[in-house]
Amino acid sequence: MNDLQHKFDNRAVEFDRDVLWERIEKPKPPSPWWKWRILLLLLLLAGGGAIHYYNGNNSQQLAKDVENDPIVKTTHVSNSQRLIQDKERITEHKEKNVSSESSMFQKSSSFSSSKEKETGDKSTRPESSITVKDEYTSILPNIPTKLSGITAEQSLRGVGSTSYIDGLRSFRAFDVGSTSYSFDKEEKNTKQPSLKSASRSEKKIQDEGILKTGIPTEYEFIASEVERIPLKITFLDQTEKRLPEFVRIESSNKQIDPVPTMLHQAHRIHIQGGYGWHNNIFGDSTSLRDKNMVKPYIGFNGTFTYEYQFPKIGVYTSLQYAAYQDNLKNVTVNVITGQGNVLASEYIQITDYDLYNNYRYLGLIIGLKKEWRKGNWGFSGAAGFGINVYAYNEGKLFNEEESIVNFGYSGSQINLRSLFGELEGGLRYYLPSGFYGHTSLTYQSPKHIHIELNDYEQKISTLFINMGIGKAF
Amino acid sequence: MKLPRNTEELVAKCLKGQAKAQRALYDKYINAMYNTVMRYTCNSHDTEDVLQIAFSKVFRKLKTFDPGKGTLKAWIRRICVTTAIDFLRKRSIQFASLDSVQLTVRDDFRIDQHMEIEYIMEYIESLNPQQRAIFNMYVIEGYSHGEIGDILGIGADSSRVYLSRAKKNLRRKIDHFRLQYKTI
Structure with missing residues (x-):
């Protein structure tokens, strides 16, 4: 710096510094990383709660309908x-x-x-x-x-x-x-x-x-x-299942640098679930699987996943919430012989059972994930294990004596012994902004839930299709 | 909050978005930058407009600052100067390339370092915008003709021509002033 410049720099000037300072655009401090992640989690939980509230109201309405119309089927x-x-x-x-x-x-x-x-x-x-x-x-x-x-x-x-x-x-x-x-x-x-x-x-x-x-x-x-335990089958609106519009925005094909941390939320859809076969833990091998033909209904399921990418492999942890219903259908045909008659009399009694059962659980999963990038696309494979930290089951099923029993109800004692494995194959499309669309197929090994009410051990094996969005940092 | 003791710490805290560090950086350099920009725009209103844009750029691009290539003050000054030039261009003040054949002006003018700074400022303001900008960049900021050519988008020789004309005008004004002073 020459002397002339130094003189100019120190030249006294009069202007309102504060006013000028207010006019200058200052970058704001980045919001703490956990803020919007927690927001996502809250949204996830709020969505689940809303759907359950909705389902509960409709269940009550259905119950009233059934009471007013005894001959249902x-x-x-x-x-x-x-x-x-x-x-x-x-x-x-x-x-x-x-x-x-x-x-x-x-x-x-x-x-x-x-x-x-x-x-x-x-x-x-x-x-x-x-x-x-x-x-x-x-x-x-x-x-x-x-x-x-x-x-x-x-x-x-x-x-x-x-x-x-x-x-x-x-x-x-x-x-x-x-x-x-x-x-x-x-x-x-x-x-x-x-x-x-x-x-x-x-x-x-x-x-x-x-x-x-x-x-x-x-x-x-x-x-x-x-016999009906009415539960509303929730078919989500199609518009909710479509990927957000911005996922389809055409972007440049420039290579995106690997990012160390990623966070995404995905809506999960059961394509197999509640295929629970229900075993009496004191029985040897009598499985009730064949007596309970269950079909999963769509419910609210979601994951909230955090990933960290090391140079060669990544680690991830997911918080999973699953809530769904399955439908149990059974038909019994009884030939009943009247008693007390001199003459024999026989009757055929045919009974249709249409049971709807509730399952909810919250799981925590950790695992390893490997991703291969090709342009904006990412292909991944992951393996991990998890534990159920909460479970709620409600419904009825046939036991080995072909009697209907409750396997759980609100407030029943449920012993969580659920440690399960998970395998996932995924596909992602990264946008230059760091957002990415995400879809994957996840299989989770049977989760064991012991219901003390009837000494039943329930196993739930699930297969999910996940769809969601994420943000890479 | 304890204010940063050195530039690196100041920059680091500004990058974290700490408002007090940003204000400290502003307070530290605003006076020098105000005078710098003032030499180009010659009015306080335009100067504040330029500084508003320039400091917004500073905070936005602060992560690109490389201490190995120069001081933070020089980096900020460069942003202020280029912003002032852009501002002048928007006022239809063009820096045209000049024929190097015209470079025949004798270049023996030097500003007296003991001259009052206000007088010098007055002389600079008397130049036309193009000559004033190049005079400022070369004589006061210390840029080379090559750098000036890059900033203005003209050749280094054109920069020399502008500078020679500026010096010629200044010498004439100073001589005229001295003549008047002696007469008085």
Whole structure:
């Protein structure tokens, strides 16, 4: 600096420094890293809470609807209908040989069960009904046309009762963007042992019908009982599942430098989940898997993931929240022999069960992730393990005795012993701004949840499709 | 908050967005920069406009400052000068390239270091904007003709021509002033 410049620099000038200072644009301090991450987490949790609140309200409404309409569902399963038609044919054959002798039907003692009191959930069930398909009502005035209070367990305790799983696979599909996922495929390995026994029962009835020619009394009951724990199936609006618009903004193909830390939130969609097979922990190997055909419904699921990239490999930790419902469908066919009659009487009782169960859990996962970059695209593979830090299950299922039991309810004791593994394959598209779109497929090994109420151990194996956005720093 | 003791610490804290460090940097250099810009714009209103832009650039580009290439003051001054030149260009003051053949002016003018700074300022203000800018950059800021050519987008020879004309005008004004002073 020359002397002249020095003189000029020290030359006294008069101006309002504060006013000028206010006019200057100063960079503000970067917000602490945790601020907007916590904001994302809060949004995630708030979204989940809102959806659950919404589901809860609709569940109550559905429950009211069911109470007002006790006959919710009649037999509609094709196999069951076929069985009934056969039985009708037999009945017509015997009708020709009806004598004037009548017999009084007495309600079978098999309809009463102390189990009903034990379960204590009768009040929550819709009034059951049995529709009498009977041409002899005029000569059998005491035959009840509507039996109330028959529980699922009672129906299962009928003499010679059999049950089979109808192999129901209701069509469940939802769209994510332009992609459709269907749950319509059949499970090939599903065992249906009860179906054979049902056929045997039918044959037995046929034989008896032939042998009892000339014996006038045989009545057929078609009982329909629907057990429903109503839960709203939440199909999210399609617009919510589409990737944000800015993901589709064309960007330059310049190479993006590797970034050390990344954070993303993803919405998770179950494509398999709640396939829970429920084991009695005191049983040896009796699995209830085949008795409970469950299908996952979409619920709210989300992850909040933080990654740190080392030069060769990255580490990540995720907080996962999953809440979903599954649907359990079961059909039982019971051949009930009336007791106290001189003449034998048999009834077929067909019951459809349509149970909806609730699952929620919060998991913490850590693992390693390797990503390969090609231009703006990133392909990744990850492996990790996690632990459930919270679980909530509510619903019913069939146990090995083919009785419906609660496996959890609000406030029930749940022992979390859930340590699980996770594998993930992912795809990302990085934007120059540091944001990236993210999609991945995640498999999580079965999570064990011990419900002390009924000494059940539940395993939930899940497969997710994740879609979300993230920010690299 | 304890104010930074050295420039590096000041820069580091400014980069963290600490408002007090930013104000400290502003207070430390604003007087010199005000005088620098004033020599180019010659009015306080324009000077403050230029300084507003220049210091905004300083804070925005502070992370690109390299202490190995010069002092922070020189770096800030360079930003202020280029901002002032851009400001003049927006006022339709163009720095045209001049034919080097015209470079025939005798270059023996030197400003008397003992001259009052206010007089010098007055002489500088009397020059036209182009000559004044190049005179400031070469004589006061100490830039080379090559640097001036790069800043103004003209050749180094054109810078020399402008500077020679500026000196010629200044000499004439100073001689005229001295003549008047002697007459009085």
